[in-house]
Amino acid sequence: MQVTSDVTEGALILRVHGTKEAWLENFQSLQEYTDEIIRVTGKQVEIRIYGTAMRIEYYGSADMKIVGLIQKIEYL
């Protein structure tokens, strides 16, 4: 049986629906949040989501939902 890396390594999960909604799981902390950028760190990676009118609709213990017009996603 293959166990996915999000369970074994706590890898960050990013799910994007079109260009207007994104869900993030297994994140560690929010580094930056403005109308244009949302910067989130995971265990091994940092994700930058660029766009316009970016909003964090909810920010829970397990996941967060990002809405807005997503233009670019970067992994560092």
Place this chain on the structure above:
Amino acid sequence: MGKLQTWLKGYIEIYVHGNHPERFLSLLHNKQIHIWDMKPSEDGYLFKMERKHFRDLDAIRKKTGSQIEVRNKYGLPFWLFRYRKRKFFALGLILAGALVYVCSLFIWDINVDGTYFYTDEQIQMRIEDEYVTLGQRKSQIDCNWLEEQLRQDFPEISWVSCEIIGTQLNVEIKETLEGTEIVNEDTPIQDIVAAKDGVIVEMITRSGTPVAKVGQTVSKGDILISGVIHIYDDFDEVLETDYVAADGDVIAETVYTYEDSFELQYYEKEYTGVHQTAITVEVVNWVQEIHLPWKDFTNFDVVEENHKLRLGHTYYLPFSFTVSERREYIPVMVTYSEEEAKARAEERLQRYIDNLSEKEVEIMENHVTIECRDGICHAAGNLVVWERIGYGRELIIPSEPQEETTE
């Protein structure tokens, strides 16, 4: 969590700023505190969270050196706190709710629809007097039983349906159509006789022996179609006599004498514009009229408007008020001019003709003349019409001649 549940528990809007507000948010995440509607604002962030986690924020604030402000409070706990001093208002709300609920258990209005021969009021009065009183509990009303009673009380009702909607009893009625004859299979043996004098213009015999013929002048009571049928043998002698219920249509030309008169002088109401209003409040059976002392009007009209209080369309309450207005007038003597009088006489004649037409009487000739003389307008003359004149009259079978023929 549903929005309603969140509202019931209460939630707050927090503004966090100062050193590293992002770290503050990360600690919220680590402590598994759920937040929503987060947005950057000025130097920090605005977000909403449940009221119960507010105390946890203090430790995070100290740890990160951030500052927090409560910007808004939402939900039931805050609403109750805000209106804590308005106990009587809350009590009033509860009492009003209870009153509305209690009132909804009773019937406060009866509505009758579909009457033609009877009037709505007639049926409503019977229901109120005998079966369902206003203010009776809905659970005590058996609609099927009520329908049965109404059918027995009013024989013209062919179909009735009772239904309770809200606090209203709705009674829908269909009556036997006007002119519809109840078919009686046991029609007695009969002749068709003339109901009035006239000259027969059309005649159709469905059963029986035609006695009269088209063009014949008949008098009231004359047999038109006989219920006796003779069967003759080859020698023109009566072989057998049968008795049947004669049936057929007999249309005759008859004459109606029309006479009508009215005085040319009459009184017309000239309203003075002075009026007085009274309000009558009715709560179940308690009635109270409220008005100033009545003005001394010699002649007046009373116009009443009744308003039943209701919630929505069918939730009638046991409260109603009637606005009645007394309007003073002075009777003024007016005289019709000859043209006006003739127009009025013609209008009355036309109404008479319309009534006849409703009874399937066809007007063929109109010989009515209108004259105005000595302050009186006379309309007199004859109307020649075509109408059905035949009706059934029971036929008595002669017993003796029958015995003679059998011998």
